[in-house]
Ligand SMILES: Nc1nc2c([nH]c(=O)n2[C@H]2C[C@H](O)[C@@H](COP(=O)(O)OP(=O)(O)OP(=O)(O)O)O2)c(=O)[nH]1
């Protein structure tokens with residue numbers, strides 16, 4: 001299958017709105033909205049290609065800034081690498097190829113119909129790049145205090161998880177944790193228990209085994225209808241495809257490196273992560289031995305960011 005490297009820019013106006021262009025008729029993915037850009041030509045650098053494309057398509061002079069994400073995505077006819085950079089520019093963007101343009105306030109981006117590779121790009125712009133998974137508590141008060149410290153350090157998305165804990169103790173603790181997370185305005189998901197997630201009004205994180213259970217679609221339907229987030233733990237392409245079929249908001253894929261919590265399992269590594277990621281259009285966090293310093297390499301392989309227990313729970317950020 002042919003491999004195409006496409007560079008695209010996140011172009012913002014003074015009000016922070018993001019420029020989208022509508023793909024014209026007679027091309028693949030016509031009518032969908034995209035980040036302006038195009039194919040890297042043989043022998044051309046990604047930066048030079050992006051400057052050229054933005055001059056040709058929009059008539060602006062661009063300066064290529066930081067990388068946002070590189071999304072490997074498989075289409076029916078090709079394997080795409082969508083390499084998205086932040087842009088500074090001079091001039092006024094115009095649709096020089098006859099394409100419609102729109103300045104989209106960031107919170108409206110998800111409402112534009114876009115190609116599959118763009119869903120992880122929009123998530124990278126809007127959603128947290130770190131997903132804290134709690135360790136099982138030994139002392140409940142110490143656990144709540146550690147959660148509060150993680151929130152204070154800037155964690156914006158949390159999965160409450162405590163395998164094997166007594167059910168009554170856990171539901172009391174969940175209620176207290178949810179109160180802390182609500183106060184911090186942090187998105188919260190509960191591992192595995194749809195009924196309890198529904199009662200306390202938070203999202204649900206599906207275990208990989210749950211993904212394939214009969215009736216799982218019906219079990220998560222009320223949470224989805226209430227606008228709650230659904231995440232999913234995935235270990236292979238079948239898990240990812242099923243998470244996408246179920247309408248999950250994001251997935252977590254790993255283990256990336258060898259970890260203390262899964263000592264026997266060898267990590268899959270970044271190349272295998274990218275090769276699995278390209279089969280779905282979901283935002284996918286990498287998990288397994290990762291710390292905040294790994295967010296850059298994660299984004300370079302198409303990840304939304306990192307999910308971690310130890311790596312995000314302790315201030316030191318030691319790998320789990
Ligand atoms: N520019 C851009 N292309 C995207 C995005 N998302 C996405 O899937 N693509 C795909 C659509 C196309 O298959 C490919 C870009 O190819 P293209 O045909 O637009 O390339 P180009 O601008 O060099 O145009 P052309 O002269 O080759 O027609 O990448 C995106 O956000 N921006």
Ligand SMILES: [Mg+2]
Pocket residue numbers: 036037038039053057
């Ligand atoms: Mg183009």
